[in-house]
Amino acid sequence: xxxxxxxxxxxxxxxxxxxxxxxxxxxxxxxxxxxxxxxxxxxxxxxxxxxxxxxxxxxxxxxxxxxxxxxxxxxxxxxxxxxxxxxxxxxxxxxxxxxxxxxxxxxxxxxxxxxxxxxxxxxxxxxxxxxxxxxxxxxxxxxxxxxxxxxxxxxxxxxxxxxxxxxxxxxxxxxxxxxxxxxxx
Numbered sequence: 001x002x003x004x005x006x007x008x009x010x011x012x013x014x015x016x017x018x019x020x021x022x023x024x025x026x027x028x029x030x031x032x033x034x035x036x037x038x039x040x041x042x043x044x045x046x047x048x049x050x051x052x053x054x055x056x057x058x059x060x061x062x063x064x065x066x067x068x069x070x071x072x073x074x075x076x077x078x079x080x081x082x083x084x085x086x087x088x089x090x091x092x093x094x095x096x097x098x099x100x101x102x103x104x105x106x107x108x109x110x111x112x113x114x115x116x117x118x119x120x121x122x123x124x125x126x127x128x129x130x131x132x133x134x135x136x137x138x139x140x141x142x143x144x145x146x147x148x149x150x151x152x153x154x155x156x157x158x159x160x161x162x163x164x165x166x167x168x169x170x171x172x173x174x175x176x177x178x179x180x181x182x183x184x185x
Contacts, residue, residue: 004175006164011175014157023133028059046177048103051161052131060125064131071110093121102130103161106137115144
């Protein structure tokens with residue numbers, strides 16, 4: 001297995017690109033079925049969702065609109081729990097079908113904030129499509145979480161849009177932080 005180093009941390013492969021691509025294709029097919037004869041608005045949450053959203057939309061064959069917003073709750077490798085303002089949220093979402101595209105749902109705090117901001121515009125529906133989901137890290141329930149690529153353990157991951165201190169987003173695979181086992185006394 002190939003390990004990679006980013007700053008002061010070592011990561012090992014978790015999901016290879018071909019596996020991500022297959023799952024993304026299946027999610028796209030399901031969205032095509034679920035939104036047939038509708039025109040959803042895909043809203044990507046930057047920066048992490050950009051690679052997943054680009055690949056997902058290549059599989060979406062129905063008419064759709066695309067937008068991006070930017071919110072953040074991360075500081076280093078930990079969710080800070082405090083949400084910064086959402087920038088770029090479209091203001092024409094009334095009576096529209098919204099699909100929020102996330103790279104990862106862990107605590108759910110950021111996503112809950114985004115959903116609440118979107119709900120203020122009274123859309124027809126709101127669903128979430130996330131490449132990764134960490135059920136063990138969830139702090140608030142996300143009933144809108146409809147499409148999940150992979151459920152993963154509560155580990156820190158990088159690659160395919162996910163970063164550590166701004167680095168690693170460009171990696172085509174997803175890596176998890178490698179734990180170093182302490183020798184027994």
